Amino acid sequence: MSTQWLDRRQLAAWVRVASVLEVLPGVLDGQLRRDGGVTLFEYFVLAVLTEAPGGTMRMSALAQQTNATLPRLSNVVRRMESRGLLVRRRADDDARATDVGLTEEGWATTERAAPGHVAAVRHHVVDALTPEQLDQLVAITDALLERLDPTGGMAATYRRYDD
Amino acid sequence: MSTQWLDRRQLAAWVRVASVLEVLPGVLDGQLRRDGGVTLFEYFVLAVLTEAPGGTMRMSALAQQTNATLPRLSNVVRRMESRGLLVRRRADDDARATDVGLTEEGWATTERAAPGHVAAVRHHVVDALTPEQLDQLVAITDALLERLDPTGGMAATYRRYDD
DNA sequence: CCGCTACGGTTGTCGCGACAACCATGGAGG
């Protein structure tokens, strides 16, 4: 079959999306590094843990909700533990598994970093759009994630914030 | 001032955007690596050069249009040159500057990789949305880029595809 | 109870991006 190219409107949309994809993570990551001494992915780990009961979660569960591979998460967690943000502990019910939990400093760091991060998200995303556009964006990203994540691994993370 | 938190709708939108940001690049990058032996950023470099007169461009101009720092671009171009996709040549009019040009194999690689990439973009983005959503997406990403890229560095890249 | 496979994590190697230091050329002012 011959290639089905993109028409002008599709191309316009795609090029812009690609640009956002390229720039946005860098902007947010930079803000968090400066203000909180934490990378964007580390902040995401902290954020997910704060919503977990007892601030503790199993490695594999955390990996799924942060969309990380286990090797990646393992390294990140080890570094964060060495900085005193997290603790690893062998799971009681399964000697293979590891539970990760927030330390006091982990909580404190999250609370310290959150305002700046929220402000950045506001400035660069939320406040840039009208309420209608925000609704449209939810519908659009839902449709995209349907294709991107058919098994629904991350779905558990974002479905929670449904209206 | 106290922190202005996100309401449910804003949070719903943001969490989904973050998820897309996390997943989409990996999906597209993987497809290109498998099918074309090229990374997403390398493909973007090739694509931009394809649209330049003579398939040639100055390093600094290329860096701006691909939203890359000069060091990063320098390394990428060196690797691509060693693979025979590009050539570097000292600029005629400025001995400090470097012109980068596509080789025959660079053109061939781009043409070989393009169909699969377009298909991936179609499948994961374009075809997942209705025509109305595509229009909305253009407006939304425009608004975001306004904030993200106030100097308009990448604007030159995507404004070209306006209707 | 033994052996086998699957699961949950960790570790080693490689390649890439960020940042800073550095080198060469261009251009302006005296």
Add this chain to the structure above:
DNA sequence: CCTCCATGGTTGTCGCGACAACCGTAGCGG
């Protein structure tokens, strides 16, 4: 001309992510 600063790129170091190989434990079949 010569000095000084700005411009355009390149190179070195460091930290992180991907992938694969590996280790210990669980659970199941015989």
